[in-house]
Amino acid sequence: MRGTDSLEQTLIPGVTKLVLGWAARGRLWDYLIAFAIILGLNFFLPRCMPGDPFLAIYGEEAVLHLSPQVQAELMAQYGLNEPWLTQLWYYLRNLCHGQLGYSYYYTTPVSHVLLGALPWTLLLAGGSLLLSFLIGTVLGIESAWRRGQTLDRGLLTGVMLTGSLPDYFLGAVLLLLVAGGLGLFPLSGAVTAYTNWHGPRLWADVLHHLVLPLVAVTVAHVGGFYLMSRNAMLRNLHRPFILTARSKGLTETAVRYRHAGRNALLPVVTEAGVAAARLMTGVLFVETVFAYPGVGSVIYQALQARDYPLLQGAFLVVTVTVLILNYALEVLYGRLDARVRDHAH
Amino acid sequence: MLEIKSLTLDIGSERILRDINLKVAAGEVLALCGESGAGKTSLGLTVMGLMAGQVQGEVIFQGRNLLPLAEEEWRRLRGREMAMVLQNTDDALNPVLSVGAQLLEAVLAHGLFDRAAAVLRVEELLAQVGLPEHKCNSYPHQLSGGERARVLLAMALANDPALLILDEPTAAVDTITKAELLSLIKAISPGRAVLLITHDLAAAAVAARIAVMYGGTLVEVGTTPAVLSDPRHPYTRGLLRSFPNMTTVKDLQGIGGEGGRAPGCPFHPRCTQRLALCGHKIPALQLREDRWLACHRGGIVPLLQMRNLGKAFDGQWAVAGVDLTLQEGESLAVVGETGSGKTTLARMIMNLLPPDCGQVERDASLADGAVQMVFQHPRASVSHRFSALEIVREPLDIKGILADRDEIARAMIAEVHLPVDAAFLARYPHQLSGGELQRLVLARALVLEPKVLVADEPTSALDASTQAKILRLIMALQEKRGLALLLITHDLALARKVCDRAAVMLQGRIVEEGPAQSVFTQPSHPYTKAMVQHAPQLTGVLPSPLPGAAGTASGGCPFWPRCPESLVVCREVNPPLVADGQLRIACHLVSGQGSLAG
Numbered sequence: 001m002r003g004t005d006s007l008e009q010t011l012i013p014g015v016t017k018l019v020l021g022w023a024a025r026g027r028l029w030d031y032l033i034a035f036a037i038i039l040g041l042n043f044f045l046p047r048c049m050p051g052d053p054f055l056a057i058y059g060e061e062a063v064l065h066l067s068p069q070v071q072a073e074l075m076a077q078y079g080l081n082e083p084w085l086t087q088l089w090y091y092l093r094n095l096c097h098g099q100l101g102y103s104y105y106y107t108t109p110v111s112h113v114l115l116g117a118l119p120w121t122l123l124l125a126g127g128s129l130l131l132s133f134l135i136g137t138v139l140g141i142e143s144a145w146r147r148g149q150t151l152d153r154g155l156l157t158g159v160m161l162t163g164s165l166p167d168y169f170l171g172a173v174l175l176l177l178v179a180g181g182l183g184l185f186p187l188s189g190a191v192t193a194y195t196n197w198h199g200p201r202l203w204a205d206v207l208h209h210l211v212l213p214l215v216a217v218t219v220a221h222v223g224g225f226y227l228m229s230r231n232a233m234l235r236n237l238h239r240p241f242i243l244t245a246r247s248k249g250l251t252e253t254a255v256r257y258r259h260a261g262r263n264a265l266l267p268v269v270t271e272a273g274v275a276a277a278r279l280m281t282g283v284l285f286v287e288t289v290f291a292y293p294g295v296g297s298v299i300y301q302a303l304q305a306r307d308y309p310l311l312q313g314a315f316l317v318v319t320v321t322v323l324i325l326n327y328a329l330e331v332l333y334g335r336l337d338a339r340v341r342d343h344a345h
Numbered sequence: 346m347l348e349i350k351s352l353t354l355d356i357g358s359e360r361i362l363r364d365i366n367l368k369v370a371a372g373e374v375l376a377l378c379g380e381s382g383a384g385k386t387s388l389g390l391t392v393m394g395l396m397a398g399q400v401q402g403e404v405i406f407q408g409r410n411l412l413p414l415a416e417e418e419w420r421r422l423r424g425r426e427m428a429m430v431l432q433n434t435d436d437a438l439n440p441v442l443s444v445g446a447q448l449l450e451a452v453l454a455h456g457l458f459d460r461a462a463a464v465l466r467v468e469e470l471l472a473q474v475g476l477p478e479h480k481c482n483s484y485p486h487q488l489s490g491g492e493r494a495r496v497l498l499a500m501a502l503a504n505d506p507a508l509l510i511l512d513e514p515t516a517a518v519d520t521i522t523k524a525e526l527l528s529l530i531k532a533i534s535p536g537r538a539v540l541l542i543t544h545d546l547a548a549a550a551v552a553a554r555i556a557v558m559y560g561g562t563l564v565e566v567g568t569t570p571a572v573l574s575d576p577r578h579p580y581t582r583g584l585l586r587s588f589p590n591m592t593t594v595k596d597l598q599g600i601g602g603e604g605g606r607a608p609g610c611p612f613h614p615r616c617t618q619r620l621a622l623c624g625h626k627i628p629a630l631q632l633r634e635d636r637w638l639a640c641h642r643g644g645i646v647p648l649l650q651m652r653n654l655g656k657a658f659d660g661q662w663a664v665a666g667v668d669l670t671l672q673e674g675e676s677l678a679v680v681g682e683t684g685s686g687k688t689t690l691a692r693m694i695m696n697l698l699p700p701d702c703g704q705v706e707r708d709a710s711l712a713d714g715a716v717q718m719v720f721q722h723p724r725a726s727v728s729h730r731f732s733a734l735e736i737v738r739e740p741l742d743i744k745g746i747l748a749d750r751d752e753i754a755r756a757m758i759a760e761v762h763l764p765v766d767a768a769f770l771a772r773y774p775h776q777l778s779g780g781e782l783q784r785l786v787l788a789r790a791l792v793l794e795p796k797v798l799v800a801d802e803p804t805s806a807l808d809a810s811t812q813a814k815i816l817r818l819i820m821a822l823q824e825k826r827g828l829a830l831l832l833i834t835h836d837l838a839l840a841r842k843v844c845d846r847a848a849v850m851l852q853g854r855i856v857e858e859g860p861a862q863s864v865f866t867q868p869s870h871p872y873t874k875a876m877v878q879h880a881p882q883l884t885g886v887l888p889s890p891l892p893g894a895a896g897t898a899s900g901g902c903p904f905w906p907r908c909p910e911s912l913v914v915c916r917e918v919n920p921p922l923v924a925d926g927q928l929r930i931a932c933h934l935v936s937g938q939g940s941l942a943g
């Protein structure tokens with residue numbers, strides 16, 4: 001059984017990445033194909049394992065922990081004794097009802113666990129994606145505009161430094177110094193426990209908990225956007241339309257942002273798609289460091305407990321989220337660049 | 346309006362522009378021509394303050410020197426007082442902004458319009474450049490090259506600038522669009538100074554004046570008709586010869602060598618009339634007659650000048666007072682029917698016949714043997730005791746060039762498309778065909794690398810295919826070494842393809858002379874018209890016969906008995922040769938004296 005988890009852990013993300021890369025170039029149809037392939041992988045891989053299908057899907061630990069009664073219920077629900085085609089039918093039907101399996105570790109359906117965790121991950125990963133995108137792009141544009149000057153060199157060096165630090169390390173340092181040492185921010189969690197705050201009070205509390213993990217992830221990811229936008233900007237600064245813009249007598253800011261920056265944005269948006277995929281799973285470590293109750297923490301728990309259905313469910317949720325994000329970015333790309341829109345039709 | 350004084354631009358250690366002096370008046374279109382890399386765009390950008398580099402000199406616009414201005418002051422001028430249309434490449438417009446957004450931005454940039462007025466202004470601009478209003482919503486990649494050019498022009502016109510710089514506005518568009526754009530440019534030029542940067546001489550032809558640039562310097566500046574029909578700088582002539590167009594008739598020729606920058610006169614490595622001086626001293630732009638020229642030799646050098654040249658046989662003038670000039674590197678056709686005095690003229694040029702009046706002045710640069718002749722009858726012009734090799738080698742022997750003389754002669758024989766095997770080289774004239782002999786004679790004339798070739802019907806005995814090759818060889822030598830050709834022929838169709846200028850001779854006098862395209866496509870003299878009508882055609886249509894017979898005139902114009910349009914005065918007075926621009930014509934009908942007398 002050792003082979004099972006290693007296969008799953010290396011194969012699924014690898015294939016997912018491949019599928020994603022291919023689908024990102026296409027349109028909605030391609031995304032649907034990618035989605036189908038992901039579902040297929042999720043369904044077939046565990047069932048391809050030799051031996052007892054229940055054992056393969058649920059793992060040894062589950063077999064030990066679950067009562068025979070529950071086991072029999074699950075066997076029946078997923079039709080694990082039926083032929084594959086019937087199993088697929090059961091699988092899809094369950095999926096439509098939002099049933100991803102049963103987590104023996106949390107002793108609740110997988111979907112419940114994930115639905116509780118997903119918003120926090122979206123908040124953390126989405127928030128830092130947005131922040132690092134904005135900060136990185138602006139810094140990249142300004143840096144390229146002043147190429148070779150002090151600001152440019154300083155930023156380059158700074159980004160090399162922060163970019164080379166893993167986000168969980170940054171998180172640990174922040175936790176130690178700012179939360180632990182100075183006591184400015186809470187040490188763990190997403191909200192203060194045992195309160196029934198609501199409205200602005202609750203939001204403030206959520207933000208307060210969010211700050212440190214958000215900063216850690218953002219700082220670690222700003223570098224990619226910065227380098228990408230700086231490069232794109234440098235390429236754009238020598239294109240003829242910049243000269244056209246200047247010959248119109250536009251202000252420097254207009255030339256820099258409206259003309260050069262706007263065009264430099266295109267590859268950065270592509271980068272955002274790639275970064276989104278990385279972030280969704282990358283926040284795992286930071287979530288663990290801050291005990292932030294997101295999908296990352298769930299995956300971590302599931303891994304430790306060998307809770308295979310939960311792991312599979314988490315993967316499915318993460319890949320689907322990334323697919324949706326990528327599709328949204330592609331739509332945005334088309335809005336930013338009419339050429340992409342035209343060539344898609 | 347715009348005056349550029351001693352403008353020099355360096356980028357790093359490279360000198361991009363050197364001592365540019367140029368004026369553009371309000372309402373004037375000045376075309377700036379030259380090959381790519383000449384510095385045309387750099388000059389435009391420098392005037393706009395958009396060129397990074399070290400600039401010296403002055404750019405005086407509306408009375409003040411712009412070069413000391415701060416960037417913010419430049420910015421306020423750009424797009425408002427002076428606008429530039431950049432070369433219409435795919436990327437000249439921002440690919441991610443709509444046309445309307447980019448136009449609106451240009452209109453709003455200087456605060457001359459509020460937003461509502463600006464939208465109206467954009468519509469007005471689109472109409473002005475002939476684009477439908479809905480193009481506003483288009484993105485640059487959805488437009489054709491011509492439409493993009495119009496958008497760029499509209500953008501430049503946004504704030505009604507006093508100076509408009511257009512960089513290759515007609516590049517990459519079809520001919521009909523090009524014509525539309527050029528009329529548009531003409532339509533917007535009144536009241537503005539327009540600097541039209543182009544490598545397209547047909548586009549430059551709409552300008553009032555043309556400035557030709559080479560290697561970062563101005564080499565020739567003059568009025569458009571003068572520069573295009575009578576280029577004085579060797580580079581300008583080369584540009585014209587290599588530019589395909591429907592006006593000139595000579596076959597295309599290039600400019601020898603490769604472009605680039607050189608010390609001294611930047612053109613000297615490619616110039617066929619360069620002196621040692623040209624390699625190290627930069628020529629200054631000086632006013633010479635009707636134009637400004639930067640050339641140590643004062644422009645294209647006249648190599649042979651015939652002044653009032655005349656020869657009489659038995660009291661009859663075979664050549665009567667001919668004035669003709671043969672320039673360096675040009676082909677001049679002397680055409681006319683048999684007995685018009687062409688061969689006599691050639692013999693006087695070669696000093697084979699002493700003239701009875703006038704003289705032939707040779708340029709001092711012509712060395713001994715630099716003027717060579719090919720005679721009409723090859724068999725009569727070679728010794729029957731010389732072998733083929735000896736015929737070609739003879740001039741080398743006479744000049745005392747002994748080293749490699751056989752190789753030089755053999756190479757020359759090969760160049761005129763003759764075999765160089767031992768058997769052929771050992772043949773004597775009676776063993777050679779007329780065509781082979783004619784080519785040998787040509788090889789003999791060219792073996793000393795002359796500057797001038799006087800050729801009397803040099804290809805009359807050749808098949809058309811060999812004739813074409815021989816003439817291509819001569820034209821290649823002209824491109825490479827600046828060989829000047831005086832082609833004596835009765836074949837107008839041949840002269841039309843080979844010559845820059847043509848002189849028509851009738852009974853010892855020149856009756857029409859000028860650029861080949863004028864003489865051959867718009868002949869003025871009835872005699873020339875008749876010859877053009879009788880020149881080889883592939884239509885099978887024969888021209889109507891001329892009314893009278895040749896040589897029956899006892900006075901007046903020698904052509905009048907055969908002239909379909911002759912007047913009374915033509916029988917009495919032989920018309921003088923009168924200059925009209927680049928043309929000289931001796932005809933009562935053209936000079937207007939006919940109408941006075943008749």
